[in-house]
Amino acid sequence: MNVLQQIEREQMRMDLPKFKAGDTVRVHVRIIEGEKERIQVFQGTVIRVKRGTTDSTFVVRKISDGIGVERIFPMHSPFIERIEVVSEGKVRQGRIYYLRGLKGKAARIKSKETWH
Amino acid sequence: MSNSLGIIGKKVGMTRIFAEDGSVIPVTVVKAGPCPIIQKKSQDKEGYNAIQLAFEEVPGHRLNKPEQGHLKKAERGYFKHLKEFRVENIDQYELGQDITVEIFQPGEKIKVTGTSKGKGFAGVMKRWNFGGMPASHGHEKVHRSPGSIGQCAWPSRVFKGKKMAGQMGNRKVTYVNAEIVDIRPEDNLVLIKGQVPGPKHGFVILRKKS
Numbered sequence: 001m002n003v004l005q006q007i008e009r010e011q012m013r014m015d016l017p018k019f020k021a022g023d024t025v026r027v028h029v030r031i032i033e034g035e036k037e038r039i040q041v042f043q044g045t046v047i048r049v050k051r052g053t054t055d056s057t058f059v060v061r062k063i064s065d066g067i068g069v070e071r072i073f074p075m076h077s078p079f080i081e082r083i084e085v086v087s088e089g090k091v092r093q094g095r096i097y098y099l100r101g102l103k104g105k106a107a108r109i110k111s112k113e114t115w116h
Numbered sequence: 117m118s119n120s121l122g123i124i125g126k127k128v129g130m131t132r133i134f135a136e137d138g139s140v141i142p143v144t145v146v147k148a149g150p151c152p153i154i155q156k157k158s159q160d161k162e163g164y165n166a167i168q169l170a171f172e173e174v175p176g177h178r179l180n181k182p183e184q185g186h187l188k189k190a191e192r193g194y195f196k197h198l199k200e201f202r203v204e205n206i207d208q209y210e211l212g213q214d215i216t217v218e219i220f221q222p223g224e225k226i227k228v229t230g231t232s233k234g235k236g237f238a239g240v241m242k243r244w245n246f247g248g249m250p251a252s253h254g255h256e257k258v259h260r261s262p263g264s265i266g267q268c269a270w271p272s273r274v275f276k277g278k279k280m281a282g283q284m285g286n287r288k289v290t291y292v293n294a295e296i297v298d299i300r301p302e303d304n305l306v307l308i309k310g311q312v313p314g315p316k317h318g319f320v321i322l323r324k325k326s
Contacts, residue, residue, distance in 0.1 A: 004129050079138040
């Protein structure tokens with residue numbers, strides 16, 4: 001392992017759950033307003049996971065009051081308190097940008113069948 | 117000449133780290149030192165006070181006889197690079213003593229000197245950010261040219277220092293007020309905020325701001 005990899009590994013968070021595009025997640029984000037700190041939850045569908053080391057990010061999309069809202073989160077940011085995976089979705093693409101053009105019933109994602 | 121102690125290093129590469137407040141800081145990782153003191157220069161003998169540091173150990177047969185003889189005096193082995201740093205007081209340094217990254221503190225502003233990446237013979241658009249000529253409307257073969265470089269009867273010459281095409285890069289560049297984000301004495305690493313001149317594995321000099 002070279003020096004750069006070692007520095008990056010120190011920065012990375014290993015406590016996050018595994019998730020991929022199509023999954024519904026709840027992201028608990030720490031928000032600092034002046035001196036106060038609170039936690040905001042952003043729930044939506046993951047439409048992209050950009051994999052990497054410290055520079056990996058993921059995009060969560062949700063429909064808020066009829067308007068599509070997308071938020072890009074740095075995966076290893078200390079601002080992320082925790083991530084909950086609500087449900088796993090069954091999608092064929094790794095980046096489901098086509099959701100942006102769909103609404104209502106068409107924008108649903110089938111849930112993944114899990115074998116018990 | 118400014119009196120400023122420094123250290124010799126090698127650029128490892130760039131990465132990013134998260135600050136305590138969660139913001140992302142781009143950093144350049146430099147492997148610097150430990151640099152042994154090879155020679156002490158004094159006011160009485162050489163006319164100025166300085167210490168000569170060495171960096172990057174090499175086998176002795178890589179150096180010629182005069183270089184070997186010079187390095188033998190400090191009894192610290194053979195090194196590839198030598199660099200002099202002016203200091204006010206040379207009595208606090210001993211021959212053969214190691215200078216490490218611990219001379220710096222996180223948060224300190226330093227000067228970083230390196231040799232910038234060579235771009236070769238570059239035109240005015242790349243070298244001086246000129247706008248070039250239009251792509252169409254009758255322009256032919258002049259799209260990246262500088263245009264007029266002066267007037268006519270007066271002054272009948274091109275002024276000195278006119279920005280024109282030429283060699284770009286591959287020259288000594290100093291980046292001042294570079295902030296040290298972190299030092300790691302166990303690995304001899306310095307993390308500097310932002311960029312540092314030169315390619316990866318490039319030779320850089322980190323100097324204290326005096």
